[in-house]
Amino acid sequence: MNTRSEPASECIRRRRIGNRVVAYRVVGTGPVALLLLHGWPQTGKAWRKIVPLLKSHATMVIPDLPGFGASSRPQSGYDKMTVAATMHDLMSALGHDSYHAVGHDVGGQILFPLAKLSPNAVTSVAFIEAGIPGLGNSLASGNPFTGGSWHFGFNMVPDxxxxxxxxxxxxxxxxxxxxxxxxxxxxxxxxxxAFDEYVQALAAPGGIRGAMEHYRALPTDIEDNRRLAAEGPSPTTALVVGARQGVGLGWLDSVEESFDHVTSAWIEDCGHYIPEERPAELAELLLRHWRFHESRTVEP
Known part of the structure; x- marks a missing residue:
């Protein structure tokens, strides 16, 4: 039996946000407030290799998304608009009036509604192997006949x-x-x-349902994203990072359609799980992204 424990600074905390409880870690002492949103089928533990690389640069808030890990598994509210509002309320409750946000995989799908709902708070976003469902050519990502993965359809099937x-x-x-x-x-x-944590989270009561509800919300997400995009692009600075052996930059057009200022980068010799496979390269890209954002916002 594994008896490893986390450092006290990384212990899981829990806070009620609306009708749900969000589990989160706060790590780092840097001047930048940073929200890290994990992907599917993981937990906040997915960022464990990024934390030591950024802890002097950022104060990181690392939640388990609703339905995952130690967070609650509500019966509804997995559409990304609702999850985005929950994440922003968490940051506000922790005293962060402005912050950068990074999302991997399904965590990245939260970034567009987050930026649109809280434009004065979200200073930059970074999509890691992620994009915006319903925009660009992103619908192809769930179609196995066009290079997508069959698990999109499987995960969306009720029961x-x-x-x-x-x-x-x-x-x-x-x-x-x-x-x-x-x-x-x-x-x-x-x-x-880490694998054991992901398995235990999925095996917990309601764990499979909570994880799959993020996929079952995709039709609602697509409608919401198209409505938000019709209002005009977000001025928030956006970065899209793709892995050469992962999804790559297949979602890039969806982000370019939705943000005024978009840059992109590849990571070589890497699959879909960039934060765990290539944390050093990802950390450097994030630091460069924040410096670029700062250079754009400096008064002449």
């Missing part, structure tokens, strides 16, 4: 994943992480300690 995956959570996650397409290139990047 069936819960029936098939209960008791088989480790088998499913190991397949997801080690699949030939979009899986890990560095096979040991997700160690057994």
């Amino acid at each position: 069936l994943p819960e029936a098939l995956l209960t008791g088989r959570e480790a088998l499913y996650l190991r397949w997801i992480f080690h699949r030939d397409s979009i899986g890990l290139v560095l096979g040991d990047a997700i160690d057994e300690y």
Whole structure:
């Protein structure tokens, strides 16, 4: 049995935000407030390798998204507009009036509504192997006939994943992480300690349902994103990071359609799980992104 414990500064805290409880960690002492939103099927633990690289630059708030980890698993409210409002309320409750936001995978899908809902608070966003459903050519990402992954459809089916995956959570996650397409290139990047946390979170009561509800909300997300995009692009500075053996920059056009100032970058020899496979390269890109944002906002 693994008895490893976290440093006191990284212990999980829990706070009620509206009708849900959000688990989160606060790490770092740097001057930049940073919200880190993990992807599917993970928890805030996915950022564990980024934390030591940024702790002197940023004060990081690292939540488990609703439905994941130690956060509550409500019956509804998994559309990204609702999740974005919850994340902003968390940052406000912690005293962060302005902050940068970074999202990997499904966490990245929260960034556009977050920037639109809280334009005066969100100073920059970074999409890591992520984009905006319903915009650009992003619908192709869920179509296996156009290079997308079949798991989009499977995860969206009501009840069936819960029936098939209960008791088989480790088998499913190991397949997801080690699949030939979009899986890990560095096979040991997700160690057994982190893998066990992801499995335990999925196996907890309501865990499979909570994880899948983020996919089941996609039709609502698409409608919301198109409505928000019709209002005009966000002035927030945006970065899109793609992995050469992952999704890559397949979502880039959706972000370019939605933000005025967009830059992009590749990470080589890496699969979909950039924060765990290539944390040093990602940290450097984020620091460069923030410097670029600051250079744009300096008064002449």
